[in-house]
Amino acid sequence: MNPLGCHALVWAGDWSEPSARYAIESTARVGFDFIEIAILDPQSVDTAMTKSLLEGNGLGAACSLGLDDDTDVSSEDPAVVARGQDRLAAAVDVAHRIGASHLVGVLYSKLGKYAGPITPAGRAHVVESMSWLAKQAADAGLSLSLEVVNRYETNVVNTAVDMLALIDETGADIGVQLDSYHMNIEESDFVTPVEAVANRLRYLHIGESHRGYLGTGTIDFDALFGAVRRVGYTGPVTFESFSSAVVHPDLSNNLAVWRNLWDDSSDLAETAYSFMASRLTDH
Ligand code: MN
Numbered sequence: 001m002n003p004l005g006c007h008a009l010v011w012a013g014d015w016s017e018p019s020a021r022y023a024i025e026s027t028a029r030v031g032f033d034f035i036e037i038a039i040l041d042p043q044s045v046d047t048a049m050t051k052s053l054l055e056g057n058g059l060g061a062a063c064s065l066g067l068d069d070d071t072d073v074s075s076e077d078p079a080v081v082a083r084g085q086d087r088l089a090a091a092v093d094v095a096h097r098i099g100a101s102h103l104v105g106v107l108y109s110k111l112g113k114y115a116g117p118i119t120p121a122g123r124a125h126v127v128e129s130m131s132w133l134a135k136q137a138a139d140a141g142l143s144l145s146l147e148v149v150n151r152y153e154t155n156v157v158n159t160a161v162d163m164l165a166l167i168d169e170t171g172a173d174i175g176v177q178l179d180s181y182h183m184n185i186e187e188s189d190f191v192t193p194v195e196a197v198a199n200r201l202r203y204l205h206i207g208e209s210h211r212g213y214l215g216t217g218t219i220d221f222d223a224l225f226g227a228v229r230r231v232g233y234t235g236p237v238t239f240e241s242f243s244s245a246v247v248h249p250d251l252s253n254n255l256a257v258w259r260n261l262w263d264d265s266s267d268l269a270e271t272a273y274s275f276m277a278s279r280l281t282d283h
Helices: 017-030 047-056 078-098 120-139 160-170 180-186 192-200 221-230 265-280
Strands: 004-007 034-038 060-064 102-104 143-147 175-179 201-206 237-239
Touching: 004 017, 004 265, 017 034, 017 047, 017 265, 047 060, 047 078, 060 078, 078 102, 078 120, 102 201, 120 143, 120 160, 143 160, 143 201, 160 175, 160 192, 175 180, 175 192, 180 201, 180 221, 192 201, 192 221, 221 265, 237 265
Parallel strands: 004 034, 004 237, 034 060, 060 102, 102 143, 143 175, 175 201, 201 237
Antiparallel strands: none
16 A cells, blocks of 8 residues: 555644654554645754654655745746755755655745746746756655645646646656645546646655545545556655644745634544545455
């Protein structure tokens, strides 16, 4: 079966030692293979503490982030792009130091709503920055994937096919990350995008249409998991869910997490694990 992961925001909104310990121990206890840690502020991550907790619990890790207005590599302003590359370099360093296997997320854009479409100059900065990032990630031994997200969270690309075209432009070895929550908003169905990126798919987020309990929203998970298995995808599959019960100071606001969709992190994670495992194995 694919390695199964759980997003840290299921457990904790910050990465202090007690929060990291709780998130890592809980993720391991449920049976997941790895945890995805949001490192929007890489400099704030205690890498020695994180690595030690991961090793102590036999848990793998992926790191994810999105950029902000001040570090947006899709900006027309070279100074903003330079700050964005500094942020990404710091993220590569953190991911490498904690022993993560994957660097994923909206690494090519601000995470949030834009007032207009991307410009040609902005897109050129994305291509240049992702080509540069691919080299950094490869040198650090990290698998790099760019997440396809919906129109309210980036204006760079919003579909799997457009992400493929962007990656092709970089000429670099970069994977595609799909997310059922975003696919539900932007794609025509849950099968065509998976087939379109099949041999470039390197990371998969599983989230419901409202980002709460799996199986209680409108997403056709049978179609999605069917396609994922049919194309022979063997990479990581990570449960991602957000509720106002667990809040990250920046990320939760960028993602418009205003509602309480759950309070019991353990029950949520256990349900998600069973839901995903049962659909990825024969039974
Ligand atoms: Mn996602």
